[in-house]
Every structure is written in C-alpha cells, then in structure tokens.
Amino acid sequence: MNRRYRKTIIAGNWKMNKTASDTKKFAEELKPILPRAKWCEVVVCVPFVNIPIALKAFKDLRVSVGAENLYYEPSGAYTGEVSADMLKDLGVKYVIIGHSERRQYFGETDITVNKKVHAALEAGLHPIICVGESLEQREMGVTMELIALQVKSALANVAPEKVRKCVIAYEPIWAIGTGRTATAEQAAEVCTAIRATIRTLYGARVARSITIQYGGSMNPKNAEELLAQPDVDGGLIGGAALKADQFVDIINAANQEQ
Numbered sequence: 001m002n003r004r005y006r007k008t009i010i011a012g013n014w015k016m017n018k019t020a021s022d023t024k025k026f027a028e029e030l031k032p033i034l035p036r037a038k039w040c041e042v043v044v045c046v047p048f049v050n051i052p053i054a055l056k057a058f059k060d061l062r063v064s065v066g067a068e069n070l071y072y073e074p075s076g077a078y079t080g081e082v083s084a085d086m087l088k089d090l091g092v093k094y095v096i097i098g099h100s101e102r103r104q105y106f107g108e109t110d111i112t113v114n115k116k117v118h119a120a121l122e123a124g125l126h127p128i129i130c131v132g133e134s135l136e137q138r139e140m141g142v143t144m145e146l147i148a149l150q151v152k153s154a155l156a157n158v159a160p161e162k163v164r165k166c167v168i169a170y171e172p173i174w175a176i177g178t179g180r181t182a183t184a185e186q187a188a189e190v191c192t193a194i195r196a197t198i199r200t201l202y203g204a205r206v207a208r209s210i211t212i213q214y215g216g217s218m219n220p221k222n223a224e225e226l227l228a229q230p231d232v233d234g235g236l237i238g239g240a241a242l243k244a245d246q247f248v249d250i251i252n253a254a255n256q257e258q
C-alpha cells in the first residue's frame with residue numbers, strides 16, 4: 001500500500017451468493033465490528049438483485065456498493081442484461097469487469113472487457129478490471145507478457161483523465177477459490193509490472209495514482225503480508241468476504257495508518 005499517492009480499496013466479491021435477507025443480515029453483523037476510522041475504502045460487490053437492499057443496508061456504514069458485471073450497450077433489445085446507466089442511477093459506485101469466472105464461463109474476452117470499461121467510465125462508474133494468468137500460463141513463463149496485454153487491451157482508447165477512475169485487480173486464476181494464494185513476492189512482482197505497463201501508457205503521475213489490488217484466496221492470515229507490498233493497494237476478496245468477521249479482519253489489515 002502507498003496511501004500517499006493512491007487509495008487502498010478492500011472489495012468483497014460475493015459472486016452468486018447471498019439472498020436479499022442474507023444481505024441485510026451481513027450488514028447487521030458488520031455494523032458493530034467495522035472500524036470507525038477508515039484509512040481504506042470498503043466496497044461490497046453483490047448480485048444485481050441485491051443492489052437496492054445493499055445500498056440501503058450499507059449506507060450508514062460508509063461501505064460502497066459495487067456490481068459484479070454490466071453490459072456495454074446503453075439500452076435496447078438485450079434480454080437479461082443490465083446497463084452501466086442502470087447501475088449508476090441506483091447509486092452503485094464500482095463494477096467488477098472481466099472477472100476470470102466471466103471470461104471462463106460467459107465468453108468474456110479482452111475486447112468485451114474493453115467495451116465494458118468504456119461503458120462503465122462513460123456512466124461515471126469505477127471499473128475494477130480483473131486480469132490474471134492460468135497455472136499453465138504461469139508455468140510456461142508468459143505471465144508478465146499476458147498481464148501486460150490484458151491491461152493494455154482493457155485500457156485501449158481510455159483517456160488519461162478517465163484511467164485514474166479505474167482499479168486493476170491482479171487475480172491469478174490458479175489462486176481464485178482454491179485456497180492457494182500467490183506469495184507476497186509473486187503478487188508484488190505482477191502488481192509492480194502492471195504499474196509499469198500503465199506508466200508506459202500514461203506516464204508516471206497517472207501510474208502512481210492507480211489502485212492495484214491483489215485477489216486470490218486473500219484471507220485474515222495472509223492479508224497483512226500481501227498488503228505490505230508497496231504496489232498492492234488492496235484486495236478483491238471472494239470466499240473470505242462472505243463472512244463478516246473475516247472480511248473485517250482483512251479491512252483491519254488494510255486500515256493501518258501510514
């Protein structure tokens with residue numbers, strides 16, 4: 001973390017978990033244990049149907065609400081899809097784009113990710129752009145090239161004043177939901193390389209202002225070491241974000257005064 005230049009952001013990704021009543025219950029559990037003074041921003045990304053209830057339940061806790069996806073077209077005959085404007089109008093602040101599960105199961109590509117990033121920015125949302133390599137790609141030694149390509153594609157034609165609104169989440173696919181975390185060195189190496197890629201695209205000032213998260217089995221035990229890396233500015237958390245006490249432990253690890 002380096003709060004002198006950029007925000008630390010701890011974001012939960014609930015995926016397809018929790019009903020509307022579970023959402024309310026989670027907010028009630030969070031209330032007494034959430035730290036009052038927050039040096040980091042806390043976000044909970046929930047399924048579309050839970051967004052209105054989450055906005056209401058988390059408002060007084062100063063927890064921002066995010067979506068887990070959007071569709072890039074502004075409106076029209078796209079049955080079942082949700083636009084960026086619809087999310088913005090509700091009061092959503094963040095939206096996860098290009099999560100590996102969406103790339104794997106729902107045909108998302110670097111091209112659709114870029115379109116979604118543009119749609120989110122156009123609507124005034126902050127995209128949390130996920131990038132990450134598979135185990136095979138890591139073992140083949142192509143991680144750095146692949147991540148640089150994913151970052152460049154996601155940000156293609158994004159103007160410098162808009163790129164500052166983006167968050168990049170480095171999520172090695174082999175670490176998501178597996179209990180297998182990247183070591184702090186592996187996470188730091190890739191997050192530093194992501195910042196270097198942004199530096200070549202947008203210059204040093206923009207690069208140092210961008211929040212880069214790590215995601216992949218982050219939990220209360222490993223959070224502190226991961227977040228101690230200067231280029232790891234927060235976490236995107238799946239499993240551990242479903243339990244209020246574990247989520248708060250991670251928030252506390254990020255909530256150190258610098």
Ligand code: PEP
Nearest residue numbers: 176177215216217238239
């Ligand atoms: C995720 O879904 O973005 C994630 C990192 O999940 P987990 O923390 O469960 O590995």
